[in-house]
Amino acid sequence: MRIHFIAIGGSAMHSLAIALTQKDYQVTGSDDAIFEPSKSRLKKFGLLPDRMGWYEDNITSDLDAVILGMHAKADNPELLKAKELGIKIFSYPEFLYEQAKDKTRVVIGGSHGKTSITSMILHVMKYHDKEIDYMVGAALEGIDNPVHLTQENDFIVIEGDEYLSSPIDRRPKFHLYQPNIALLSGIAWDHINVFPTYENYVEQFRIFIDSIVNGGILVYNEEDAEVKKLAEETENPIRKHPYQTPEYHTDGDHTILDVPEGELPLEIFGKHNLNNLAGAKWICQHMGIDEDDFYEAIATFKGASKRLEKLAENNSSIIFKDFAHSPSKVSATTAAVKEQFSEKKLIACLELHTFSSLNAEFLKEYRDSLEKADEALVFYSPEAIAAKKLDPVSADQIMEAFSKEGLRVFVTAEEFKKELHNLKLENSVLLMMSSGNYGGLDMEEVKAMI
Template sequence: MKIHFIAIGGSAMHNLAIALHQKGYQITGSDDTIHDPSKSRLEKHGLLPKEFGWFPGKITNDLDAVILGMHAKKDNPELLKAQELGVKIYSYPEFLYEQSKDKTRVVIGGSHGKTTITSMILHVLNYHDKKVDYMVGAQLEGFETMVHLTNENEFIVLEGDEYLSSPIDRRPKFHLYHPNIALLSGIAWDHINVFPTFENYVEQFGIFTNSLINGGIMVYNEEDATVKRVVEEATNPIKKYPYTTPNYFIENGITYLETAEGDLPLEVFGEHNLQNLAGAKWICQHMGIDEDDFYEAIASFKGASKRLEKIAENNSTVIFKDFAHSPSKVEATTTAVKNQYKNRSLLACLELHTYSSLNATFLSEYKGALKNADKAVVFYSSDALKIKQLEEVTEKQIAEAFERDDLIIYTNSQEFKDFLFSLNLENTAVLLMSSGNYGGLDFEEVKSLV
């Protein structure tokens, strides 16, 4: 098959392009700019466009399909040419469904935890050499790509994102997969540029739950009241398997899971990760991995990239990088690190970087999110506000939203870096939370702080 990617440089898009190339498809693509790691990975596989830009001449009638990325606009010249010629246009979730119609589809959804849960499942399956197709939103240790597609594997494990599918398909991605087996980890309002009310956001998870095939399996976190309500109100005939936080304890900075076979030391920590583990265990059991084999494998799981990722440590200091940016993730991650290092001071640094987090009306959702930090810092860039065409957010608004009189706020990236590098970090746990990079902070340089 001949497939052309419009906006091939995206995180999911370039991984799908590589996966289809490895499957034997003929792949071309375009983008107006591509950064690493996408750029070097596409180049390695001979898929990097020779020049950046949009070229309608690349769209011809001999293409079997065009895959359209979210980065493209509705008036993209290549998209308009494809529509004019009547070439079949897919969003990448639509195309993943086409590739998996004859497989058992396992879809992991939720406002938070879905990347970690998907990663846990894939780690366990890989440990026991059980081959599956997959799509996950982070780079995993032991996996070359974030997307893998074959003709022969029985299962495909998909991270089910609730964001929109493409510029011309406004359905959430996870509505398109029609799972045989699914999981919902938690629901906390996000993506307010697309879902302007909490009720509208929650509705998407109800549609997802009702999109399971008849007789399908839904594993869900019953400690999340909204998830519990959504799943239990579902009208389609599905089997429902609730999970809760398993019993655990922390000793000498290590989290132990209490199991029938004894106490199991884990590489990951935090109550939210213990919940994620419980959900992953249910999914793995439905995929043929028994409980003992799950525990044997999960003991060596170190976490997904940028999800409580330990980047540096010595005897008195530890530094974590985390993707947390929404209020519920920030609170869960901050609480996890404080509980794991009770005898250390916790410095929690949060970059407000996403559309929701920089929206003045959404800021109040962060109330108490940093309450467990001994020292709390918020960084945001006025440039990010301009790029997203948002109203100016003042330091006073941020301080009031977090309800911390001692909140430290920076809007200049160099000043934030100078502050961080001026600190005595002895007996300190440092948590850097962002979906960005604090205006250009070099995390390799941060490692030198310990």
């Protein structure tokens, strides 16, 4: 097949393009800007466009399909040309479903924990040499490409994102996969630019549960009240398997899982990660991995990329970087680090970077999310707020929203960087949380602080 990607530079889009190339598809693509690491990876596989921009002549009648990424707009000239020629147009999830429709589809959904749970499952499968297809939203140790597609594998594991499918398809991605086996980890309001009310957001997860095929399986986190309610209320004829955080304890800087055979030391830590582990175990068991084999494999799991990634460590101090940005993730990550390193001072730094986090009305959702930190710093850019055409937000509004005693708020990258380098890090953990880069902060310089 000949496939053209409109907006090939996206993190998921370029990974799918590479996966199809590895499956011997003929792939081309276009974009108006491509950044690292997408750029280098596309170049390695001969997929980097010769020119940046959108050009009608990229779309020819011999194409079998076009895959449209979210970065493109509805009036994209290549999209309009494809429509004119009658070429089949897929969103990313639509095309992924086409690749997976004859397989057992395992879809991991939820506002938080999706990437970690999917990564745990893939780690266990790889550890036991079980070949499966997959799509995960992060780079994993030992896995070359976050998307892997074959003709022969029976299972495909998909990280089920609730964000929109494409500029012309406003359905959440995870509505399109029709899972045979699904997991729902938790619900915490996010993406308010798309789902303006909490009720509207929750409704997307109700639809997800209803999309599970008849006789399928739902594995769900019963500690999340909203998830439990949806699971119990559904009339979809499916089997349901609730899970909860397993028994564990900490010993110094180590987390120990209490298993039937005794104590199992883990490489990961934090209650939220142990909860994720319990969900991953159920899924792996439904995929043919027994409990003992799961525990043997998960003991060597070190975490997904950008999720509590250790940047630096010396005898008294540690620096972590984490992708956390939504209120529930910030709260869970901060609590996890404080629980694991209770004898150290926790200095938590958060960048408000996303559309939701910079919305004046949504800010109140962050109340008490930094409560476990001994010191807390928040950085945001008024320019970013203006660029997103949002109402201005003041430092006082942020102070009031977080309700954190001693919170320091910074509105310029220079001020934040200066304060960061003035921190006293003896016997401390520095936790850097952001989906951005703090206005261009060099993480190599941060590493060198200890």
